[in-house]
Amino acid sequence: MKSIKDPFLFAVKEYRDSNGIIGIVEDSEIPMAIRRVFWLTEVPDNTMRGGHAHHQSQQVLICFQGEIMVHLEDLTGKGYDYCLKPQGQALYIPPLVWGEYTFHKSAQAICLASDLFDEDDYVRDYQVFKSLQHANQLS
């Protein structure tokens, strides 16, 4: 029950010209397959989304409009904070990391997930996550 990987930011290939902007992520750049893709739009400013961890699923988060304040916490209790913007970066989020994502400035996001949806993979109760932290610290 240890989180063996840390979150990390990585550069996203981006091509800009007079016909618009293309951003690209390939699975060869990330330590996971891409089994599921979801996108978040029309999120009211100052809304906090997330508020869960995953037992198995890894994710990559890309903010392509606006700004997303990200707060992560891993099984050791270590916190990570990021301000994601459309600036050619994406955030890799390993399993067993609690994540809170607050949307600002009409933020829009794409999330790549390593696994198909499975409700049993979610840890939605922060106290349950804290108990996993506690068990991890004892192990």
Place this chain on the structure above:
Amino acid sequence: MKSIKDPFLFAVKEYRDSNGIIGIVEDSEIPMAIRRVFWLTEVPDNTMRGGHAHHQSQQVLICFQGEIMVHLEDLTGKGYDYCLKPQGQALYIPPLVWGEYTFHKSAQAICLASDLFDEDDYVRDYQVFKSLQHANQLS
């Protein structure tokens, strides 16, 4: 050198509430792996993007803002036209299909691709595509 699959629209799972909209595609819903994800933003209205076919790569196109007029043409010369909007649909595009995508109303799109980027996979010259059509019709 035959296109064995036709393009098709399919329903995208979408969840709307007061915290925004989530749209989701999983690889279990489509006849391809997701090896590459790209997104198109800040495309000026009336811009035509695409203008190529792929030898191997399959794609799924999702319009999550604005409107995209899609014109496809397969190896038999058959044309397909779609108006993609954020209405819970995605378009599957098989290989060896010429595609032209005209962006309107500040359109934004996500594209899922079955393969990593490979310039050799692109057919960027319409006359070359027509010669593939001709060869296909003779075969």
